[in-house]
Amino acid sequence: MAHHKRRLPVIQADAVLQSLPEGTIVTDATAIIRFINKRAAEIFDLNPVDSIGQLFEVAIGNHSLSRAIQRIITTGGHCLPEAVPKTLNVTVGGKERYFKAEVSPLIEEEALVGTVLLFTDVTHYERADRIKNQFVATVSHEFRNPLTSIVLAIELLLSGRQANLCGENLALAQAISDDAQRLTRLVGNLLNFTRMEAGEIKMELERVMVAEMVETAIIPLSLQLKAKDIKLRVVIPEGLPAVCVDATKATWILTNLVANAIRYTPEGGEITISACLKEKKVFISVCDSGPGIHPRHHEKIFEKYTQVKGNGSSGGAGLGLAIAKEIVEAHGGKIWVKSDLNKGACFRFTLPINEKEELLHEEENSVSRG
Amino acid sequence: MKKKILLVEDEKNIVLGVTICLRSAGLDVTVAEDGADALRKLETDKPNLVLLDLVMPKLNGLDALQAMKENEATRDIPVIVLSARAQEEDIQRAMELGAADYMAKPFRPDELLAVIRQVLAEGV
Numbered sequence: 001m002a003h004h005k006r007r008l009p010v011i012q013a014d015a016v017l018q019s020l021p022e023g024t025i026v027t028d029a030t031a032i033i034r035f036i037n038k039r040a041a042e043i044f045d046l047n048p049v050d051s052i053g054q055l056f057e058v059a060i061g062n063h064s065l066s067r068a069i070q071r072i073i074t075t076g077g078h079c080l081p082e083a084v085p086k087t088l089n090v091t092v093g094g095k096e097r098y099f100k101a102e103v104s105p106l107i108e109e110e111a112l113v114g115t116v117l118l119f120t121d122v123t124h125y126e127r128a129d130r131i132k133n134q135f136v137a138t139v140s141h142e143f144r145n146p147l148t149s150i151v152l153a154i155e156l157l158l159s160g161r162q163a164n165l166c167g168e169n170l171a172l173a174q175a176i177s178d179d180a181q182r183l184t185r186l187v188g189n190l191l192n193f194t195r196m197e198a199g200e201i202k203m204e205l206e207r208v209m210v211a212e213m214v215e216t217a218i219i220p221l222s223l224q225l226k227a228k229d230i231k232l233r234v235v236i237p238e239g240l241p242a243v244c245v246d247a248t249k250a251t252w253i254l255t256n257l258v259a260n261a262i263r264y265t266p267e268g269g270e271i272t273i274s275a276c277l278k279e280k281k282v283f284i285s286v287c288d289s290g291p292g293i294h295p296r297h298h299e300k301i302f303e304k305y306t307q308v309k310g311n312g313s314s315g316g317a318g319l320g321l322a323i324a325k326e327i328v329e330a331h332g333g334k335i336w337v338k339s340d341l342n343k344g345a346c347f348r349f350t351l352p353i354n355e356k357e358e359l360l361h362e363e364e365n366s367v368s369r370g
Numbered sequence: 371m372k373k374k375i376l377l378v379e380d381e382k383n384i385v386l387g388v389t390i391c392l393r394s395a396g397l398d399v400t401v402a403e404d405g406a407d408a409l410r411k412l413e414t415d416k417p418n419l420v421l422l423d424l425v426m427p428k429l430n431g432l433d434a435l436q437a438m439k440e441n442e443a444t445r446d447i448p449v450i451v452l453s454a455r456a457q458e459e460d461i462q463r464a465m466e467l468g469a470a471d472y473m474a475k476p477f478r479p480d481e482l483l484a485v486i487r488q489v490l491a492e493g494v
């Protein structure tokens with residue numbers, strides 16, 4: 001029996017785009033809105049007819065999205081797809097919702113004709129993340145009382161005032177003390193991170209010399225450096241301008257990066273801290289002579305609760321670099337790593353030298369309505 | 371003469387550690403288990419310094435601190451707040467109410483003694 005292919009009705013692309021559950025906006029190569037679907041109009045509380053023909057920046061008014069569009073236009077689309085770093089927080093129909101925004105080049109016959117913006121509702125994940133953060137914060141907080149009595153008890157025993165410990169007893173007591181301190185650091189990191197994610201940690205900006213920061217940062221690490229016979233080189237050019245940062249938090253980044261470097265550097269190795277001025281920012285590097293990090297992990301290591309296997313055991317919660325990233329970004333800077341396997345690792349981050357730059361970060365976190 | 375410290379804390383293992391730590395440093399220790407108990411013992415024991423936990427049953431630490439600072443007989447006794455609630459707003463609130471210093475849990479015996487000595491020295 002002959003099989004007759006039934007003719008299917010043509011589906012219009014416009015109808016498809018209008019029906020997408022994701023908000024979709026298309027601009028031309030001059031950043032003028034040429035298409036906006038129902039969902040996007042709802043998200044940004046816009047009249048789709050009025051907004052077509054308007055500049056994206058005028059209609060939507062979000063700086064980081066506008067900048068992402070401009071970057072695509074100026075590079076002719078030869079840049080990586082832009083994921084806007086933070087989720088957008090928007091009130092839709094009286095309810096608070098969160099959207100992940102992605103901006104991609106729109107290419108026709110190998111030429112850039114515009115950009116496509118996609119807004120995916122991630123409210124569900126965002127809420128789950130908040131509940132988890134709240135839980136982590138509560139648990140870390142509850143750990144502090146038992147930790148206090150453990151730390152007090154073991155330090156009193158080790159001080160020798162209560163009993164003279166020796167041999168294996170001393171080693172056992174020392175082990176409790178070491179791990180109580182490790183647990184204290186972990187709990188502190190967890191609490192700091194969840195509070196930072198929730199935006200609860202305030203930034204107190206001041207002008208600080210990088211050399212001073214480095215000096216303070218390495219004080220708690222001197223014993224560890226000595227124990228592994230690691231040579232620490234500090235290369236800071238004279239005349240490097242002061243950075244405008246929250247000194248405690250920025251110093252914490254350095255301590256954390258150097259502590260990581262010590263952990264992964266073999267005995268007798270070398271760690272270099274250097275700084276330089278470039279593009280009106282101070283670039284600070286911490287380079288080690290450890291086993292290095294495979295390029296496929298370069299981004300992943302900055303994610304929370306992430307530990308890359310195979311680089312030696314570290315026993316952390318995988319939060320140090322995630323906190324460092326939060327702090328750097330809160331200063332309007334960037335942090336990244338350059339490394340190849342067996343060639344050491346170089347962590348680099350930028351800090352601002354003047355006060356105006358930090359404020360950018362805050363205004364980008366909310367979407368203003370057109 | 372031995373300095374008298376009033377420790378206000380409801381966690382018995384912390385009470386044990388702090389008490390041993392302070393006594394071995396030559397300090398006299400009295401313990402109160404909650405804020406209300408603390409206010410009573412402040413009157414009877416007249417301590418030179420108070421170590422105050424913030425989260426406690428009956429009367430919490432911040433309320434006890436406020437009551438203590440409002441009472442003329444006890445307002446000049448220095449208070450060091452000990453708390454697991456190491457959040458900035460708690461520190462700020464305790465300092466506004468007149469705490470002399472603040473220690474976030476967990477802390478080591480030498481850290482606690484250093485802060486106590488400093489606060490006692492300032493009070494002289």
